[in-house]
Amino acid sequence: MRDPVVDAVGSLSEYLGITEISMQLFIGAGGLVLLGISFHSKSEDNSRVASVIGWPFIGLFFYLYSGHYVEIADPVLILMTAGALPAGLAMAYWEWKTVGVASDTLVWLRGCVVWSMIPYYLVYGIPHLNMAFVQFTAVSAEWMLEFAGLGGYEVGNMFIEKGNGAEIPISDWGGNRWVLSEPLGEGGFYAPMISDEGNEVVYFVLACSALQSMAVFIGAIVALNSVHWKRRARALLIAVPTIHILNVFRNAGIVWLTDTYREWSLFGIGMFDFAHSYAAKAVSLFAMFLMAIALFDLLPELHRHIMNVLQPLLGKKGRESEG
Numbered sequence: 001m002r003d004p005v006v007d008a009v010g011s012l013s014e015y016l017g018i019t020e021i022s023m024q025l026f027i028g029a030g031g032l033v034l035l036g037i038s039f040h041s042k043s044e045d046n047s048r049v050a051s052v053i054g055w056p057f058i059g060l061f062f063y064l065y066s067g068h069y070v071e072i073a074d075p076v077l078i079l080m081t082a083g084a085l086p087a088g089l090a091m092a093y094w095e096w097k098t099v100g101v102a103s104d105t106l107v108w109l110r111g112c113v114v115w116s117m118i119p120y121y122l123v124y125g126i127p128h129l130n131m132a133f134v135q136f137t138a139v140s141a142e143w144m145l146e147f148a149g150l151g152g153y154e155v156g157n158m159f160i161e162k163g164n165g166a167e168i169p170i171s172d173w174g175g176n177r178w179v180l181s182e183p184l185g186e187g188g189f190y191a192p193m194i195s196d197e198g199n200e201v202v203y204f205v206l207a208c209s210a211l212q213s214m215a216v217f218i219g220a221i222v223a224l225n226s227v228h229w230k231r232r233a234r235a236l237l238i239a240v241p242t243i244h245i246l247n248v249f250r251n252a253g254i255v256w257l258t259d260t261y262r263e264w265s266l267f268g269i270g271m272f273d274f275a276h277s278y279a280a281k282a283v284s285l286f287a288m289f290l291m292a293i294a295l296f297d298l299l300p301e302l303h304r305h306i307m308n309v310l311q312p313l314l315g316k317k318g319r320e321s322e323g
Helices: 004-016 020-040 043-061 066-071 075-082 084-097 102-124 127-145 212-223 230-261 269-296 301-314
Strands: 157-160 167-169 184-194 200-204
Touching: 004 020, 004 043, 020 043, 020 102, 043 075, 043 084, 043 102, 043 127, 066 075, 066 230, 075 084, 075 269, 084 102, 102 127, 102 212, 102 301, 127 184, 127 200, 200 230, 212 269, 230 269, 269 301
Parallel strands: none
Antiparallel strands: 157 167, 157 184, 184 200
């Protein structure tokens, strides 16, 4: 059964003469601009209109990723991306029902999404940064394996998967290195981790860098307009390096498990898929939960906003105007 939303976006992109990937990026960019206007605008009327239009665009942008996660059988990201569109529509309804001045939590939520997406867009859209993140992620995992006495691995030459599915070495790619001017395939820029036997164990892509997790915390912290910049800076210095270190352990563990237990299988799920899509995801989500709790002590305003956002689900009325 085909997805009518995906089909509609595909038909629109075909009508405009652009690729579906480019269309998705335009949708995300449009939503990002609209929410950016709503967050930074001094006019409440302009903010409200821009956010009502912007939220569905943001939801649709993430929803269009769900098909890819279905293909790679990642249940956590399937759930998160598939729920993005209804969540975006719900946010638009919330904004539309808001009368008068929007609550500080609603304003924070706009800024959280904007400043979460900006770092990812910059890294993804600038090939030099994209490749640097991929390379640093792969090398960090290699260093961790060496430190743990599990050496014998090395990072191979970087490749690019183009929009047409062709995979070529970066040295043979003639594209713009400062602005991504062509669609990428699902792998994008990637670097293989090679064992001492010459086998390519796993491939490191941008998604392996934990940039998404970092971006979420960056957005949530930067959007706290009422908090002094020094407190926000301290929180960022705690969150971002910690996420990177935890991610290095995660990646190193996936490499070692995948290489060591090549024949292992559970209900048809191989070691890489089990470690990457199930075990590591569960541990990562739990680690992010613990980190958020630690940050609540430094930034109680963040805790208040999150609880206010969850109030409709909890069936209670939030403290909207505090602070």
